[in-house]
Amino acid sequence: DIVLTQSPGTLSLSPGERATLSCRASQNINNNYLAWYQQRFGQAPRLLIYGATNRATGIPDRFSGSGSGTDFTLTIDRLEPEDCAVYYCQQFGTSPYTFGQGTKLEIK
Amino acid sequence: QVQLVQSGAEVKKPGASVKVSCKTSGYTFISYHVNWVRQAPGQGPEWMGIINPADGNTNKSPQFQGRVTITRDTSTSTVYMELSGLRPEDTAIYFCARVATGVKGFVHWGQGTLVTVSS
Numbered sequence: 001d002i003v004l005t006q007s008p009g010t011l012s013l014s015p016g017e018r019a020t021l022s023c024r025a026s027q028n029i030n031n032n033y034l035a036w037y038q039q040r041f042g043q044a045p046r047l048l049i050y051g052a053t054n055r056a057t058g059i060p061d062r063f064s065g066s067g068s069g070t071d072f073t074l075t076i077d078r079l080e081p082e083d084c085a086v087y088y089c090q091q092f093g094t095s096p097y098t099f100g101q102g103t104k105l106e107i108k
Numbered sequence: 109q110v111q112l113v114q115s116g117a118e119v120k121k122p123g124a125s126v127k128v129s130c131k132t133s134g135y136t137f138i139s140y141h142v143n144w145v146r147q148a149p150g151q152g153p154e155w156m157g158i159i160n161p162a163d164g165n166t167n168k169s170p171q172f173q174g175r176v177t178i179t180r181d182t183s184t185s186t187v188y189m190e191l192s193g194l195r196p197e198d199t200a201i202y203f204c205a206r207v208a209t210g211v212k213g214f215v216h217w218g219q220g221t222l223v224t225v226s227s
Contacts, residue, residue: 033212035212044219050213051212088153090155090214099152099154
């Protein structure tokens with residue numbers, strides 16, 4: 001199985017700052033099929049980014065994805081209080097389609 | 109609009125089985141695979157498996173091989189996930205989820221079904 005390791009575990013930033021979240025894979029992800037999700041408490045995950053760099057429908061351009069191969073990044077510009085959530089990466093390149101363990105983003 | 113509506117919460121004893129349903133609507137049922145994902149309390153999501161509603165073929169995570177059965181009923185556009193040999197560590201919210209055309213990511217999610225395993 002492909003193991004996805006996310007860092008940092010927790011990120012605490014102020015409104016208006018930039019958040020940089022990392023997702024590292026134990027092996028190359030085929031076709032860069034890497035997705036990012038936002039999960040607020042008590043809700044299902046919400047797709048933000050797919051194919052490493054493509055924003056899902058309705059996602060603000062403050063959210064952007066980058067990377068390829070084994071190293072991927074989610075960047076959130078101009079943080080807002082509503083961005084407080086846990087963020088997960090998931091790979092669709094090879095079955096089983098594993099998830100990372102998550103990065104908790106706190107807004108001060 | 110696309111909807112995935114799951115069955116209600118379940119409480120089971122260790123060793124029992126649970127069957128969760130996911131009724132779909134708003135699209136052509138056989139056109140999209142449906143996945144099952146679970147999330148234990150305080151943990152990240154965990155992909156369990158996928159079914160092709162057109163032919164019933166499934167692909168399951170090795171972690172659940174032998175314990176999980178995924179089926180579908182095309183007459184009601186419903187997908188089912190049955191997990192046997194339940195253990196306390198199977199306590200989790202179970203979600204069904206689906207991609208959208210050209211999107212390798214879960215766009216559509218069910219509301220989740222809490223399964224509690226306790227003696």
